[in-house]
Amino acid sequence: MLWRKLWADTRALARQAAALVVLICLGVGLYIGLYEAYQNLDDAYNWIYDTTRFAHASVLFEAAPESLVENARAIPHVRQAIGRIVKDGSIVQRDRERKRVMGRFVGIPRRERPPINDTWIIEGRYLSEANEALLEHQFAAENGYQLGDRVTCSYLSREREFAVVGFVLSPEYVYPVPSKHSSFVSPGTFGVIFLDEDRAREWLGVGRQITEVHCLTDLGCEGEVLGKLEALARPYGMETSFVQDDQPSKRLLTLDQQGFATLSVFFPILFMVSAALSLYGALSRIVRLQVTIIGTLKACGFAKREILIQYVMQGVLIGVAGAIPGAILGHWLAVWLNGMYAEALHLPIMRASIHWDTVSVGFLLAVATGLAAAYLPARTAARLPPAVAMRGEMEGARGLTAQRRLVEWTRLRAVVYLIPVRGVFRRASRTLLALAGIAGGVVIIIVTLGLHVSTMDALDDFLTGSRRYEIDLQFTSPDSLGFARSVAALPGANALSFTTSLPVRAKSLWASGELILTGLERGQQLLRIKSQSGEPIEVEPGKVWIPRQLAERLVLEPGDPILLEWVQSSRRRAVKRAMQVAGIVDAAIGNSAYGEYHDIRRAFSDRVYPNSSYGALFDCDSATSQSFKERFQESDKVAAVSTTEDVTKQIEEQFALMLVFIGVLLSFGLVLAGSAIHSVANVSILERTREFATLRSLGFSAGTVAWIAAVELCVLAALGLIVGTPLGKWLNYLYIQSFTTESMAFRPLLPPWIYITTVVMVYALVGLSSWGALRRLRAMDLAQATKARE
Amino acid sequence: MQAEIQDKSEALVAKDLWKQYPMGDVTVDALRGVNLRLPAGRFVILVGPSGSGKTTLLNLAGGLDTPSRGNLAVFGRALSGMNEEQLTAYRREKVGFVFQMFNLVPTLTALENIRLVAQLVGTDDLAPQTLADVGLADRADNLPSQLSGGEQQRVAIARALVKQPDILLADEPTGALDFETGRQVLSVLWQQTRSRGMTVIMVTHNVVLARMADLVIRLRSGEVIGMEPGEAVPPSEIAP
Incomplete structure (x- = not known):
């Protein structure tokens, strides 16, 4: 029963x-x-x-003899090891929308599947002939490749055509990023092509050399193996190394x-x-x-x-x-x-x-x-x-004491005003419950809107705040500078500024981290990087502006010394330069430090040829950007071209998913806030059915009684906002912090409109709930309700 | 008909008054064609077994409920057909209620509970005296939870009196009290309404208490089965 x-x-x-x-x-x-x-x-x-x-452990270097693989196999806990030839060049697509994109050419065995870092064939088949190629499937889809098409690969101006026989998913490029410094997935402009290793060696002109060693290790031994692999690779111009969890694609995933x-x-x-x-x-x-x-x-x-x-x-x-x-x-x-x-x-x-x-x-x-x-x-x-x-x-004695105190604190001439004022605090447990409910709603609205604003701010800052140019160019060799200058002189070109970018390892007394060092010309106006104070930075020789997240990680402040080491030096020894921190850069997206162009070239890029990375920022009227892009793409001196439109599209594609999440969370958050406030309103009315009915019996109109209920809810909402707002601000900060990576550091922004929107939303919900309460009060059976138990 | 019910010497006139409640598939007749004429300034007691229609009649008289059919007028004001605003104005200006469970606002002190209503009708200055009249001047600052049941009901009576209503309606006002406390409460109610010449309609189960009435109306199964003069004995003189 x-x-x-x-x-x-x-x-x-x-x-x-x-x-x-x-x-x-x-x-x-x-x-x-x-x-x-x-x-x-x-x-x-x-x-x-x-x-x-x-692979569990990998090491990448400039070039080494194949015998290095045997040495790797001899390392304790290595179960299997392979050596590969991998080179970056460009993919030429004269009959497609993107005329020239960045290409990575990976040599794989044709007669058997690679024992490590194999590919999963989504469509087509594995290589059987030397002139065949497998395309990373996202790149293929973005650029409209079909099985049987020909793909033109270019390396140091040497072009070679291959027949596309399969589209593959590679564990190394599930998120197709060229390196750990890449902020965005760029399947349209970065293609990975798997070629027969013998044909690749012949075309690339690298003989029997390899550029990568990958190992499968015993469980939990990858760190130990990696240390030994690094020692093996160091004499051969080691560029980077990582265990599986740090592999660029896996890391982003x-x-x-x-x-x-x-x-x-x-x-x-x-x-x-x-x-x-x-x-x-x-x-x-x-x-x-x-x-x-x-x-x-x-x-x-x-x-x-x-x-x-x-x-x-x-x-x-x-x-x-x-x-x-x-x-x-x-x-x-x-x-x-x-x-x-x-x-x-x-x-x-x-x-x-x-x-x-x-x-x-x-x-x-x-x-x-x-x-x-x-x-x-x-x-x-x-x-x-x-x-x-x-x-x-x-009721216990404690409740009575609290109520008495409340009476002492609140004495108003018009007694009717006392009811909502005292009603708010009539029972501590109920007040706390209501506050928690409303504050929970407030928190979720603030956190979600804050996440949305921070995301949009990062995008806006990246796309419009700092970029004042139309086209970003990456050249294949320094000779291209002359080419770029000649194009810049053409009608429609507004400005050109040269850049150089290279991956470096930054070291402080406390820690080290990797980033892209970018050289900018003094006085250039095309890339406006802002310091933390909001002023555009001014580059000067010997000094470097570093990103906020790196400054925090390396515990660096302006004026501190910093050691920069080029991780891609081909001199088979590290190229280092001690510099001074000029200041902290406030960029939400990207992991770049900025120095003076000629200074960076002298210190790093000029010392190594031809693998130096040179680029330029090129500004033109947006109407002519496409024709300039095509012109650049046709040149074999240009490795990659991306227009603002391309980058915007890429970023928007990547952030589309995040914006959907934010939308989902905001919807759930509003339902939560609505439920909480509605629940508070319901309890306020239901708990006091008899009291409200009595007031109506005594001659108070339904409107006055609803007003009493609404004022009480408004006061509770105000208190909920007072409690929830700082809590929301704090949780928003924590939440945004949890999104911070080496290449993304969202600012925890809460502009005034978020607070205003939160207040409006909360009070709109209070209004809706009060309206419901008013309807219920009007429909109340007074005869019954005056006898209700409370 | 209008002329009949406009006689101001009559506190309440009911003509063929019906009240029906739907209960599931059936309709229950709480009042079945009640005809009544109650004179003004009298202490009227409604008695009858449970379900006889006492409280329903009281609720209709107080404008808490509306009749299903028939006519009802209180001091010349026809309640049948009044809309919600008119009923609210009626309750505010003409009626004082005393409930079985006291129904005080728990967050207001005794005096504030009285002033709440006094301010509504513009008799704020009468509030302290009215509280004193029911013998609770020294409990003015106490919250309902700090008062005994009898004291709470006396505050509720003062709250009803301070409006100076034409008619005071009390539904089992001693129902939640022991006999002695109930008798004390009724003494206060009896004295104060008499001294003010106020019409009172009180519902009770307790036949003994009917002795204090000027007029006793008996109901059964929704019908008036008898109306007889009471003894008008002060409650203090009524033995259990």
């Missing part, structure tokens, strides 16, 4: 129970959705890594996945806390309403434990009711997110499976929320002495 009572009590609470079920459903749904999406991604990546035998993991915990927690608080409030109210029933039950002989279980089960019931649709919603969300992801990354291997471990955790989370929220009210119910309970009493 007690169970029937439990069921009837829950049904009587239908509206509130429904709101709580929705909250729990959203929390569980968001958790399962995000976490399953994360797991599906992880499964897909791991599957491809396992299937293709992704991991960062992306971590974002998922953070989201899948951060937001569901907010929902669950709000749900728990609302449930606590609702069950406390039930206990208050049923105090005489509880007394009677105890008088009839029901034990404390039975009463406790009865009320705890009410919470559990609501938890389970939220968890079931939450699991369905979550799985649907995961399928949708994975679909978006698969489309954005062209990942054909993504499978959205049900992860029962995650579903179980989501379920347990919901049940635990119900349990935790119900326990205190249930314990209060169980502990009520029957005699006291049957008199309908439960």
Whole structure:
């Protein structure tokens, strides 16, 4: 019979129970959705890594004899090792939209599949002839390649055509980035082509040399092996080395996945806390309403434990009711997110499976929320002495003292104003509950809008704040400078400024980090990099402006010494230069330090030929940028050309997914804020049915009573905003910080409009809830309500 | 008909008054064609078993509910057909309520509860005296939760009196009190309404208390089955 009572009590609470079920459903749904999406991604990546035998440790160098592989195989804990020839050049596409793009040519064995870093063939077949090529599938899709097409590869002005026989997914280019310094995926302008290694050697003119060694190691020994590999490669101009987790593509994927993991915990927690608080409030109210029933039950002989279980089960019931649709919603969300992801990354291997471990955790989370929220009210119910309970009493002396103090503090001439003012603080637990609910809503609105603003700021800063040019050029050799100057003299060209960029390792007394060192001409106006004070930086010899995230990592301040070491030196010994930190650069996207162009050339680039990287920023009217781009692309002196339009498109494609996430979170956040405020409004009205009915019986109009309820909600909303705003600001900071990587450092921006929007949203929700309350007050059966128990 | 109900010497006139409540698939008749004429300035008690329609009649008289059919007028004001605003104005200007569960605003002190209503009708200056009249001048700053049940009900009576209503409606005002406390409360109610010449309609289960009335109306199954003069005995003289 007690169970029937439990069921009837829950049904009587239908509206509130429904709101709580929705909250729990959203929390569980968001958790399962995000976490399953994360797991599906992880499964897909791991599957491809396992299937293709992704290297555990790799070392890249300028050139070494093949015998280096034998030495690598001799390193303890190395299970397998391979050597490869890999060179960067350009892909010439005269009959396609992009005439010339950056190309990476990877030599692989034709007669057998590589034992390490194999590829997964999405379409077509593996190499069987020497003049065949496999294309990285995203590049192929972006540039419209079909099986059977010819692809023209160019290396040091030597062009060679290959027949495309397959499109492949490579573990090294799931996120197709050329190096760890690349901020953005550029499948359209960066193509990886797998060629027969013998034909590649012949065309590239490298003889029997190799440029990379990759190893499979015993579990957990990759770090130890890498150290030994580095020692082997150092005499051959070691450029970089990494264990599997630090491989550029995998690293970016991991960062992306971590974002998922953070989201899948951060937001569901907010929902669950709000749900728990609302449930606590609702069950406390039930206990208050049923105090005489509880007394009677105890008088009839029901034990404390039975009463406790009865009320705890009410919470559990609501938890389970939220968890079931939450699991369905979550799985649907995961399928949708994975679909978006698969489309954005062209990942054909993504499978959205049900992860029962995650579903179980989501379920347990919901049940635990119900349990935790119900326990205190249930314990209060169980502990009520029957005699006291049957008199309908439960207030303690502490409550009375607090109420008396409230009376002392609030004395107004017009008594009607006292009701909402004192109503706000009438019961500490209720006030705290309401505050927590509203503050939770405020936090989620601020964090989500803040994330949106920071993302847009980063994009805007990158695309319009600092870029004052139309075309970014990368040349194949220094000879190209003359070519660029001649083009710059053509009609329509506005300005040209030369740059040089090279990967360097920066060292301070405390730590080291890798970044791109960019040389800019003094007085140039095409790239306006801002310092932390917002002023454009001025480069000068001997000094370098470093990015904020690197400054923090290396514990550097303006004026401190910094050692820069070129990691791609071909002199087989490090090229180093001690410089002074000129200042800190405030750039949200990119991992570049800036020095004076000629100074950087003298110190690094000029000392090595022909592998130096030279570039130029070229400005022209946007109407002529396409013709200039084509002109540059036709030249074999230009390795890569990207217009502002290209970069904008790339960035927008990459951020589209993030903006969708933000949209999803904002929608969930608004529902949460709405539920919390609606729940607070409901409790305010329901708890005081008799009081409001009495006021109406005494002659107060429905409007006045609704006004009292609305003022109370407004005061609660104001307090919620006061509590939630700094909390939201702090959590926004933490959340933005969690997005910071070496190449991205979003600013935790909260412009005034976010606060205004938050206030407007909260008060709009209060208005909506008050309107609902007014309707209920108007429809109230006064005769019944004046007899209601409170 | 209008002429009939406009006689100001009559506090309440009910003509063929019906009240029906839907309960699931059936309709329950709470009042079945009640006809009444109650004189002004009298202490009227409605008695009858549970479900006889006492409280329904009281609620209709107080404008808390509207009749299903028939006519009802209080001090010449026809309640049938009044809209929500008119009913609110009626309750504000003409009626004082005393509820079984006192229904004080828990966050307001005793005096503030009275002033709340006094300010609504413009009799704020009467509030302290009215509280004193019910013997609670020294409890003015106490919250309802700091008052006994009897004291709370006396505050509720003062709250009803301070409006100086034409009619005071009390629904089982001692229902939540023990006999002795109830008797004390009723003494206050009896004295104060008498001294003000106020019309009172009180619902009670307790037949003994009917002795304090000027007029006793008996109801059963939604119908008036008897109307007889009471003994007008002060409650303090009524034995349990």
